Amino acid sequence: MRDWRYWLAEQRGTLLAFGIFIVMFAIYSANHPAGFTANVVQTAANKGVLLAFIAMAQTLVVITAGIDLSVGMIFTLTNCMASWLVIGTGLETALGLVAVLGTGLFCGAVNGAIVIYGRLQPIVATIATGAVYFGLALLLRPVPGGSVNEGLADFLTGRFFGVVPASLVALLVVVLVVWVPFSRSELGRAAYAAGSSETAAYMSGVPIRRGKFLAYTLAGLLAAIGGLFLTFFTYTGEAAYASGNAYTLFSIAAVVLGGVSLFGGKGSAIGAIFGALAFRTIGDLLFVFDFDPLWQPLFQGVILLIAVSLGAFALFRVRNRLEWFL
């Protein structure tokens, strides 16, 4: 049986992202003044986890050969909501959580409905809805402020048993509860099939529309989980336009680093998570080497270009030049 070889070939993108992350993180922690300590890991995890959630959200949509430019804004909107609602007694906090996550689901569902039933192109539809979500965020928090249930926030951003970052555990739970069932469900497979070849999927009687709709909806949910964690880290809500947009763009970079094909049908959220963590570490590398922070965007961009170029080698094997444009 050569099953493992097929498994390996399939997971190549994910493993590559994992490898990049491990190397980057090794360099990072080796040169960190404090070294490889629970504190350093916790800080890194808390920063990385936010992008990881957004990248997971992006992955779901990218798998269907779409793109979601509103994830950063759902993230911002839910952050602002959480800074009003996730507070008070245990029951109030719980209801707040449900409301925030429900909003994320709803935003994602709106995106899905517009793209699938309205037949708009994902890029345009989500730029528009993203602007709407940001507008709502501004209404909720014209100026930064608010607060959050600090007990819950500290619990989810601290450490378990003194060593394991709680945010990483939360990420793992989300993977197990959202990603794994999705990837193994019939609709999840429909999302992949629609992204890989919508014609073939249609001809095979696959529920393309429901699969894509689920992908967009869950993307909204994951972005909202990201928004919650942002609130837990900062204790406030802020309708920050630049930050929301940066998260959207970084999520696309993370997804590509994680081996998810922008043409759809290929890749996994696990890869995207490692892509996100690697991307964050690359950004932080400069700090441990005492470079001027002004160099960060340039450095990040160059590393990203190199990583993405690795994926373009397949074009050299194409024998019919018309296939370049497919």
Place this chain on the structure above:
Amino acid sequence: MDGAAPLFRMEGISKRYGGVRALEKADLTVTAGSIHAILGENGAGKSTLIKVMAGVVAPDEGTMTLDGREVTFASPAAANQAGIVCIFQELSLVPELRVADNIVISNPPKRFGMIDRKAQRRIAEEALARAGASDIHPLALVKDLPLSRRQMVEIAKALARKPRILILDEATSALTAADVAKIFGVLKRLREEGLALLYISHRMNEIAELADQCTVFRNGRNVASYAAGSKSDNEVVELMIGREYSHIFPPKPIRPQSGAAPVLEARNLSWSNRLDNVSLSIEAGEVVGLGGLDGQGQRELLLAFFGVLRGLSGRILVDGKPVSIASPAAARDDRIGMALIPEDRKTEGLMLPMTVRENLSFAALDRLSKAGFIDRGAEQRLIDDMVGLLAIKTAGLDIPVGALSGGNQQKVVIAKWLMRQPRIILLNDPTRGIDVGTKQELYQLMRKLADAGAAILFYSTDYDELIGCCDRVLVLYDGAVKRELVGAEITEHALIASALNIHGEHAGPRRGEGA
């Protein structure tokens, strides 16, 4: 088979696409436990018939009955549900998914709401074994398999759906001989099991070996049904011919043998598994046709000349001198002077939202520009010439080219290339989907260009055109030139017989037979 109640029956099925009638009151009766072959030349309506059966397109009129009850299929899924499963010519596999995923795709086994991977694996292995393809690993990605293996997966996928009627549309065209033998074994076993099989193929020897019943389609109608083996190949070909000649072709001049080197020559061109040692030469003033069934390498041959294919072996000579053509830009260069009128004008020929003017001058911009700027006056003069020469009917030069009729769009594509005064013109089925009047104009134009010294290579799926326009026709089969027909040898009979690669004296050429 007589006496058995029909499992499935189609009556009076018609389907039009725009002005083109693909099916005209067609009937078909399918019996359980038999293999029914459907024959007909390109465009006879076979594909549409199957699409109607499989729920891909809805007929304009007519009824379908299954087990004596009237049925309609809103989608391929509905047809599957009723037990009609089709293996299409264009594969319906999802490339990025595994073989096993693809086999169960329309109805995956589930456990606790999630796909049961163990059960999926088992079903896939069973189906592959049933299709005689247990060498294919269920975890392999479909995109990594060669075409012939994918075809086997396609068959396994169909079997996993437990069909009552299985339709195979050119299902063996990509298979190796060993695979075909296996598949035939499988199909015969399925017939024993009581399935009804519809088998569409252009390979007469396959039909002879497999079929119980045959139906011939022509012009969207079923023109004859007969028990397999009761007619000779020759009679079958006669049944498939029979369109009235509706086109008017310009007379072919009698050309003296010139001693000059051919304008375009190919020596032993091979590419991938689609072109097999193709050699040909075209002289100035000659119109050479490419015949054969659709998809036998004609398109690839034209692309090879035009510099699109990589890894081409063999040589291309222009004016007797070897050249290397690395891209369409090199092919259109004045030293070679080649133009390709592509098959799909909407994607490869035109930028639909852009204006007629812009589309016309795209290919000649380098000639019309001085120091990088377009000389509007020169552009206008040349465009006026072309619009006049081709009689392009347009409300203006500044409207989107997508607003023109199909025939006029095609004229724009041709005019765009004529603006470069090419010496070698490759045409890839240029009259598909355009009206008869425009077709006639194109035939005249082609001859006029040839008379002015161009070398023309003309692929058409319409045999009448090849007969009416070409000085010579090369018939391709499986990527190789199987026959060359010259002058009076170019008859519909000879074209069809050699396209089907029928050997033997009956189907051989008979000089002087009425064209």
